[in-house]
Amino acid sequence: xxxxxxxxxxxxxxxxxxxxxxxxxxxxxxxxxxxxxxxxxxxxxxxxxxxxxxxxxxxxxxxxxxxxxxxxxxxxxxxxxxxxxxxxxxxxxxxxxxxxxxxxxxxxxxxxxxxxxxxxxxxxxxxxxxxxxxxxxxxxxxxxxxxxxxxxxxxxxxxxxxxxxxxxxxxxxxxxxxxxxxxxxxxxxxxxxxxxxxxxxxxxxxxxxxxxxxxxxxxxxxxxxxxxxxxxxxxxxxxxxxxxxxxxxxxxxxxxxxxxxxxxxxxxxxxxxxxxxxxxxxxxxxxxxxxxxxxxxxxxxxxxxxxxxxxxxxxxxxxxxxxxxxxxxxxxxxxxxxxxxxxxxxxxxxxxxxxxxxxxxxxxxxxxxxxxxxxxxxxxxxxxxxxxxxxxxxxxxxxxxxxxxxxxxxxxxxxxxxxxxxxxxxxxxxxxxxxxx
Numbered sequence: 001x002x003x004x005x006x007x008x009x010x011x012x013x014x015x016x017x018x019x020x021x022x023x024x025x026x027x028x029x030x031x032x033x034x035x036x037x038x039x040x041x042x043x044x045x046x047x048x049x050x051x052x053x054x055x056x057x058x059x060x061x062x063x064x065x066x067x068x069x070x071x072x073x074x075x076x077x078x079x080x081x082x083x084x085x086x087x088x089x090x091x092x093x094x095x096x097x098x099x100x101x102x103x104x105x106x107x108x109x110x111x112x113x114x115x116x117x118x119x120x121x122x123x124x125x126x127x128x129x130x131x132x133x134x135x136x137x138x139x140x141x142x143x144x145x146x147x148x149x150x151x152x153x154x155x156x157x158x159x160x161x162x163x164x165x166x167x168x169x170x171x172x173x174x175x176x177x178x179x180x181x182x183x184x185x186x187x188x189x190x191x192x193x194x195x196x197x198x199x200x201x202x203x204x205x206x207x208x209x210x211x212x213x214x215x216x217x218x219x220x221x222x223x224x225x226x227x228x229x230x231x232x233x234x235x236x237x238x239x240x241x242x243x244x245x246x247x248x249x250x251x252x253x254x255x256x257x258x259x260x261x262x263x264x265x266x267x268x269x270x271x272x273x274x275x276x277x278x279x280x281x282x283x284x285x286x287x288x289x290x291x292x293x294x295x296x297x298x299x300x301x302x303x304x305x306x307x308x309x310x311x312x313x314x315x316x317x318x319x320x321x322x323x324x325x326x327x328x329x330x331x332x333x334x335x336x337x338x339x340x341x342x343x344x345x346x347x348x349x350x351x352x353x354x355x356x357x358x359x360x361x362x363x364x365x366x367x368x369x370x371x372x373x374x375x376x377x378x379x380x381x382x383x384x385x386x387x388x389x390x391x392x393x394x395x396x397x398x399x400x401x402x403x404x405x406x407x408x409x410x411x412x413x414x415x416x417x418x419x420x421x422x423x424x425x426x427x428x429x430x431x432x433x434x435x436x437x
Contacts (some may be wrong), residue, residue, distance in 0.1 A: 003072050003076040003090060003383060004061070004069065004298075006061065006164050007061070007069045007408065008147050008383050008384060008385045009060070010059055010060035010069070010148065010301055011033055011034055011340075012385065012386050013060045013309060014033040014037055014058065014059070014300075015032075015033040015240060016237055016240045016241070017299055018033055019031075019233055019240060020233040020236075021235055021296055021299060022232075022291070022391075024119075024157075027389055027391070027393060028287045028373075028391055028393035029287060029288075029291075030287045030288065030289040030330045030331065030332040030341065030343075030388060030389070030390030030391075031289050031291055031328060031343070031388070031389060031390065032158060032330055032343040032345075032387060032388045032389070033078055033386070034073075034077070034158060034385065034387050034388075035157075035344070035345040036156045036293065037073070037302065038070040038073055038074055038087065038106065039066055039154050039346075039347050040058060040059055040066075040300060040301060041056055041059060041061075041066035041070035042066070042067055042070060042101070042104070042294035043114045043154070043316075043347065044059055044066040044301070045063060045064075045066050045067040045104060046098070046311065046313045047193050047312055047315065048304065048313070048315065049161070049312065050304040051301075051305040051312035051313070052077035054298075054302070054303055054305070056150065057301055057302050057306065057352045058299065058302075059301065066170065067105070068104070070106055071104075071105075074087060074156075075106070077158070080161060080217065080218060080219065080380060081217040081218060082161045082162045082215070082217030083158070083160050083217070083219065083266075083420055084131070084157070084158070085106075085132065085158050085323070086108060086109075086131045086154045086156065087106050087107075087108035087109075087155065087157075088108050088109045088110075088111065088127055088153075088154075089105065089108060089109070089110045089152070089153070089155075090111040090112065090120075090123075090124070090153040090155075090345075091111075091112065091113060091151065091153075092112070092113045092115060092150075092151045093112055093113075093150045093203040095151045096315055096318065096320075097316060097317055098315055098316060098317060101251075101315050101383050102313075105433070109121065109127070109322060111127075111149075113143075113150060114167045115145060115151065116145070117143040117144065117149075117150075119137075120143045120150075121143060124141060124143075124155070124346070127156075127399035128329075128344045130331060131159065131344070132157055132342040132343075132344060133342075134157045135159060136329050136330070138341065138344050139155060139326055139344060140290065140327035140329040140344060140345070141153055141155070141164055141325060141327060141346035142324065142327070142348060143259060144324065147351070148265055148351040149350060149351070149352060150324055150348045150349070151317075151319065151351060152316070152348070152349040153346055153348050153349070154247050154346070154347045154349075155344065155347075156343075156344070156345045156346075157342070157343070157344045157345075158193045158342065158387070159340075159341075159342040160341045160342070160388065161221075161339075162214070162216060162217040162219045162221075162338050162339050163216050163217075164213060164214065164337065164339075165215070165407060166192060166339050167187060167188065167189035167336055167337050167383060168282075168335075168336040168337075169188070169189045169336065170186055170188055170189075170284065170335075170336045171185030171187055171189060171366070172185075172187070172398040173186075173189075173283075174373075176227070176236050178371060178372040179373065180283075180371060183313060183397060184398040185283045185284075185395050185396070185398055186396050186398045187282070187283055187284075188280075188282050188283065188284060188336055189280065190279075190280045191278065191279045191280070192277070193276060193277060193278075194278065195253045195276040196252055197211060197212045197278055197280075197402060198210070198211050198212075198251075198252040198264060198366055198368045199212075199245050199250060199252065200249060200258070200260055200261035201238055201241075201242040201248065202238075204234060204238070204245065205226055205234025205235055206227040206234075207260075207261050207262055208223075208224055208225065208226050208230075208235055208238040208242070208262065208399050209224070209226075209264045209368060210224055210239060210243070211225075211280060211370075215338065215339065218381065219378055219381065220378075220379055221376055221378050221379055221395055222239065222379060223282055223376050223377075224238075224239035224375040224376065224377060225237070225368075225370055225374040226262055226263045226374075226375075227262050228262075228372070232375060232391045233299070235374075235375050236375045236390065236391065239375055239377055240377060240389070243377055243379050243384065243386070244379075244386065244435060245384060252278065253276065253364070262368070263369045263370060263371070263372075264366065265366065265367045265368075265408055266364070266366045266370045267364075268362055268363070268365075269362070269364075269365045270362055271362075271363050271365065273363075275363060276363060276364055276366070277363070277365050277366070278366045278367070279366070279367075279368070281367075281369040281370075282334075283371075283372055283395030283396065284334060284335050284395060285332075285333070285334050285392045285394075286332070286334075286396060287303070287331070287390050287392055287394075288329075288330065289328070290327070290328075290329055291327060291328040291329075291330075291346075292326075293326035293327060293328065293345075294306055294326050295308070300326065302323050305323045306322060306323045307322060308322040308350065308351075310322075313349070314434060316349075319351065321350070323347060323348070323349055324348045325347070326345075326347045327345070327346060328344070328345040329343065329344050329345055330342065330343035330344075330388070331343075332376070332378075332388060332390055341378060341387070341388045372391060373391065373393045374392055375390065375391050375392070376388075376391075376404060377389050
């Protein structure tokens with residue numbers, strides 16, 4: 001994936017600032033600034049006055065460079081295996097767009113808004129569902145009817161799927177203390193000789209332990225655990241700085257023995273096999289996030305742009321326009337085989353008016369356990385672009401499989417008897433028996 005380092009830094013800067021605010025309520029969530037940034041860029045390109053300056057500050061790039069950077073970013077994202085990126089533009093037929101602004105947009109679909117909000121939602125929902133393979137079924141947009149209603153909708157969709165190079169094993173487990181104590185959880189287990197997949201970084205929120213889980217598409221997921229009681233925003237902030245190499249992190253092979261980081265134990269032990277080992281325990285999780293970006297309008301540079309008393313986008317249209325809504329819907333799933341995430345972001349623009357084995361070797365062993373709320377970051381390996389970030393507060397519970405009915409047990413016994421009889425007849429005839437299942 002080729003893109004400018006300045007664009008990667010700008011998107012990661014917005015991710016870190018969003019994490020600092022979104023993590024304030026300590027609730028489980030997921031969000032992606034990589035889905036918002038390409039929409040703020042064309043708005044900045046077409047804005048004027050204070051709205052243009054605010055959008056440029058949020059983007060971290062001059063407004064005149066934003067459109068080109070957004071095109072490069074989206075083209076680069078499309079080149080990542082396992083990642084799908086799409087943009088869409090929908091406008092009312094009576095909205096005349098500036099040709100120069102339209103030419104600078106990244107390639108994408110261009111549809112027409114009929115003015116009927118219900119019909120418009122149906123078409124936009126279908127686009128979101130199709131572009132995310134059903135992970136996000138609805139477009140997070142507020143459409144309004146009437147002469148001062150929605151004139152334009154800009155949207156982006158990102159869908160990421162990666163499989164682990166080394167899958168986990170899933171068992172029933174739980175936590176002995178903390179908010180998840182006593183809850184049966186779907187716990188994932190894995191052991192690796194790569195001790196340095198675990199690292200510890202020191203940040204303003206204290207020590208943070210990071211675990212890198214490597215995917216097969218060039219995208220890895222980093223689990224991030226802070227000290228008990230540390231705020232999610234601070235933990236995620238330190239994690240983002242560590243995975244983007246803006247903050248040093250000490251690998252497990254260089255850490256002192258004991259508990260050098262949250263949830264991480266390091267020791268020299270007697271073992272059957274030589275070489276270091278890292279044991280990992282983490283829960284299966286699924287988190288969703290619904291974000292009204294206008295609730296953090298200053299963060300996204302939309303404070304002035306949402307003022308409908310006048311227009312702010314003369315570079316988009318000669319009609320006075322203001323931002324009517326800006327929202328994101330996102331989902332992320334972490335399981336034994338891999339990780340998947342999707343996000344749809346939409347901005348609407350309206351008219352502006354008013355058992356121990358035998359021991360042989362002494363070796364270094366580490367164990368990292370995620371058994372209380374933690375963060376996660378999906379990161380493109382070569383560019384260090386953070387594609388998604390989130391916080392886990394409610395991992396998926398373990399559910400006992402339903403007990404088989406008497407009829408199901410009887411049917412299984414009859415099938416087993418039939419297979420045995422067939423095998424016996426084959427042996428009597430000197431033929432090979434049926435293949436083993």
